[in-house]
Amino acid sequence: MRVGIPRGLLYHYYYPFWKTLFEELKAEVVVSGPTTKEVVNKGIEFSVPEICVPMKVFTGHVEQLVKDVDYVFIPRMVSIANKEYFCPKFMGLPDMIKYTVPGALHKILSPKIESDSDNISNPKFYREMKDILKISSWDLNRALKKAEKAWKRVRALSKNGYVLTDALDVFEGKKNLSQEPVFKNGEITIGLMGYVYDLYDPFISMDIIDKLKELNVNILTFEMLDERQIYDSIKFMRKKLFWTFSNKLLGAGYHFYHNPRVDGIIQVTAFGCGPDSMIGKIMELESGRFAKPFMTVRIDEHTGESHLQTRVEAFVDMIRRKKMVSGGVHHEGNLSLYGINTGL
């Protein structure tokens, strides 16, 4: 039995869980390759033009997998927090893929996840998989326990400051745990607001994480923060957003505003992302109050990188200068102190 896991959307968050689960169930796990131009083009071919780019990329990955496997694993993510949901596109994702990608109609494995926390290991969600995969409840429970453990280990790495790409490498044994998180000794710290599937897909985000690393910047993302920190910072909102990951982002955003260590915030969002249109506006309205720079970078299926490079560099330079004036950071070779004085 071969089960395919598309390398898109929540893969970046739940991969350790899913991989362990299926391996424990004695299935062969096939993950689609990294996102390439071809994958994106296939995705564009099979999805409606207006939909956001992570969805298109995901469709492309499914197309790549569907011929070679018995089942493609696309859980129907309904909720992972009480009274909160996923974006409607996630909730309708199995339906959408089923009817758009050729050959996918009968190959989709989509347990319905309606959890009240990030932990998705409750066996009742996976009941329908038992018949399809011909497994006993006992096997399923045992596999879920193991999966939960593996996933929690990776979450712990994230909270220690590892970016997810590194954390997943450690999980797969490609990297050693002894290495320090990369982002520790940078001169300035930037809070990065973006969904895991935008930030950690190097094709979609055009490697913004590496670009920041090269500029000697520490980054902080929502999955490095503690759940408490995130929820405490949006406690004041009478009505929170409906989408769990968006609440996490907004909570992280407010945390970045309050945290004196964070010097600026960059929001990475996909063209046409509905939830982000709300978060972006809220952050923009608050930016003045906290006197912290906030920038939105919008991405889509176009692949020109120079604009991103320029904007990120300019943003970092601006923060550096701001800090330098207040005496925080030593100046870099190509930045003249006089330049700032004359500018003022």
Added chain:
Amino acid sequence: MKVTFPYMGSTLVYRKLLEMLGHEPVSPPKPSQKTIDLGVKHSPEFACFPMKVIMGSYLEALEMGAEVILTSGGHGPCRAGFYGEMHKRILNNLGYHVDVWVFDSIKRDYATFMHHVKKLKGDNSWLKLWRILKLLYQVAKDMDQFEMQLQTKRAYEVKKGDCTRIWENIQQIYDGVNSEKDLDEARQRCQALIDGIAIVEVPEEQRIRIGIVGEIYVVMESAVNMKMEETLGGLGCEVRRGHYLSHWIENNMIPKPFSKSHEEEILKKGEKYIEIQIGGHAKETMGHIVDYYDQGFDGIIHLMPFGCLPELVSQSIMPKLMEDLGIPVLTIALDEQTGIANNLTRIEAFLDLIRNKKRNRRWKVS
């Protein structure tokens, strides 16, 4: 207190509700280019179109002196449920200190809901509130029923524009309804008006019926959907909408055990294509199309705001549904680009296609 509300379809019912409860309603003007421009200027760029138009309506109403905004909330996962909060933040940031009464689901936040109801009720007795609601529900039901008659007749009217004119008339008549007794009189007068419209007789096999489905705001508000109903009527089509105000009231305000909701049935019909409720009206959209197909409609126009999250899912599944049922569906995404020539061409081509299909089928039979 001067109270305003979003402009969606005929605002008569909301206006009357506020009036009868002793508030001073400030009805925003029908959305115009100015409304849209204002809304677009102050809304997030990727917010959906209804949010931008409603933003514009609020700004216009605030200029007219409104002090309170009355709106419905939601519990997700569609963005529309968060509009109230978002509008409030943006308006506050612009320097308007306006009160926003958002009516969320009673189950989600009982205390706030009752708090708002009490403010709305004012000094009136609960009995009076109940009577008013009952009367207005009847008004909404009557008006919807008359509107449906007009949607059928408009296709065949002898003098173009008769039906639209009479619709204005009906709204005026119902504006004067204040008691059950007035209601009967109004009903008779309106029916007489409608019966008086001269129409061309068209044989059954040449009649074309089109259903308009999709997101509720763009389906109901003619100012933002390029007067879709009138356009289709003018081109000789009978029209039905997926959303009517009275249906919305039945589904959202009358407790489940008492309502024989048409909506439940619709949802069941959509189940094959979208298994669960994914917010907004995506599942209803699929259900309505199947329902219209069962009723023998000839085509469907599917309206959605650009970037609408739930409707994007239904749009994705649309090709499969068309293949299954063999009913043509035209999806139109609406946004602040208001040029109509492009969409008008698409609609005309769509109708030509339907007419040809119908004619060919007839010839084959005979």
